[in-house]
Amino acid sequence: MIKDFFSNFFGRNNDPKSIVSFDVIDSVYTSLYNGENRLEIKLKGIYDTVSVNLYSFPNSFNNEEAQSEIKKAGFKNAYEVLNEIYKKLNIGAVSEEDIQAELEFDYIHIQFYTEPTPETKKYLKHVLHNFIIFFCCTNSLETNDFRMIYNNSYFLDYTKGILDAEYIDINDPKNDTQKIGFKEFERVLQGICQYLEIELPESIELPSQENLLPEDVEITQETFEEFIKLVSRGNVDDKLVQKQSKKLLKNFKKGHTEYHEIVQGHWAFFEIIDAWNSDWKFDPEDAEAFISEMIGEDLNFEYPEETYSHDLFPYIQSALEKRDLELMTYDTHGDNYLFFVANKNDVGRILELSELTKIEINQL
Structure with missing residues (x-):
């Protein structure tokens, strides 16, 4: 396999202070080439896993599905697809001589999720980002x-x-989604290097000073007790906390894979705290009434006329923020919400515990 071909650019991507530089990318490539070329990496603060794949033209396209896609796109073979991409990148085309020699050209595809922008948060919980490196x-x-x-x-x-x-x-970046994705890409790249045990030059300004790989954490009854206390804002009797945390730990250890088995215990738990089980469609009056009941005081918020359901979230959150609170939801994987209110300074820890306990909590 080779990755040697010409570019018409005069400036190199090799800023000694940036982690997004050739030396770092090349080190990742070398690790993938000499080791596993397909990785699924779990990093702190990233939903699901980071996918890192080393592919090549034409080898990765030598299958029936890819060949069908190539023809559907109006090309005869994978090299024509590659040259179309090179044209976009201002990289010189693969020559007919190299095509006849069946040379392979490697590239890296990195894929991960981030939180959406405030606007897209209305209808998306996570945004997928694809970075493809030639x-x-x-x-x-x-x-x-x-x-x-x-x-x-x-x-x-x-x-x-x-x-x-x-x-x-x-x-x-050209828009807010790209701003989020491009910034997170730097942290993801640092995490990939940490996973592959690539030593980064001291000159690089690291996007994060923490260990980005999740530590092995033993899940205990105390883990669930902390979770219950945070999502209930401490408004649950200690005996009930202990009783419910034992149940949640027991279910956790069973390792259920069926949806109804997973959520059954979670629903029972949310019944003991101030929570609001709502259809995906709700009006502002319902929101004001139920949230007021959850926080123990009247909540009124301003909103434009004809505003309903998820479009109300920014106005609800703005009103709650004045009280250092935030509306969150258990992910029912259905067409309803299971809302609860958390202290704003506990949100980060709740999301961490959500990941550890497998009780899926989402910000809104």
Whole structure:
């Protein structure tokens, strides 16, 4: 496999202070090439896993599904697809001689989720980001640079997805979704390096000073007790906390995989705290009434006329923020919400405990 080909660019992506630099990317490539070329990595603060894959043209497209996608996109073979991407990146095309020699050209595809923007939070809980890295040469006969394309869509048709991705400058996001994704990419890249045990140069300004790999944490009754106290804001009797935490731990250890088995115990738990089980459609009057009941005081908030359901969240949160509170929900995986109110300074820890206990909690 090779990754040596020409670029028409004069500046290299190798800022010694940035983690998004050729030296770092090349180290990741070398680790993938010499070891496992497909990774699923769990990082702190990232929903689900980070997917890291080393693919190549044409080898990764030598299957029936990919060949069908290539023809559907109007191309004859994988090299034509690659040259179309190179055109977008201003990288010189693969020559006919190299095609006949069946040379392979490697690239890295990194995929992860982030929180959505406030606007998209109305209808999305997480946003997918795809960063696809191609290697090239800048004023050199050897690989010394890279270019990236990006999109935030699911690759249901992989060939179409990679063709639709746009060339990006990591330092120049075009919208709020890209701002979130590009910034998080730096932290994700640091986590990948940590996972692969790649030693980073001291000159790099690290996006995070913490260990990004999750530590092995023993889940105990105390873990669930802390969770209950935080989501209830301490408004549950201690004996009930102990009783419920024992039940939750017992169910956790059973390792249920069926949906109804997982949520049955969770629903029983939320019945003991101030929570609001609501249909996905609700009006502002219901929100004011139920949230007032949950927090023990009248909550009134201003909102535009004809505003309902999830469109009310920004106005509800704004009113609660004045009380250092935040509305959250248990993820029912259905068409309803199970709302509760948390102290704002406890939200981060609640989300951490949610991940540990597998009781899925979402911000709104």
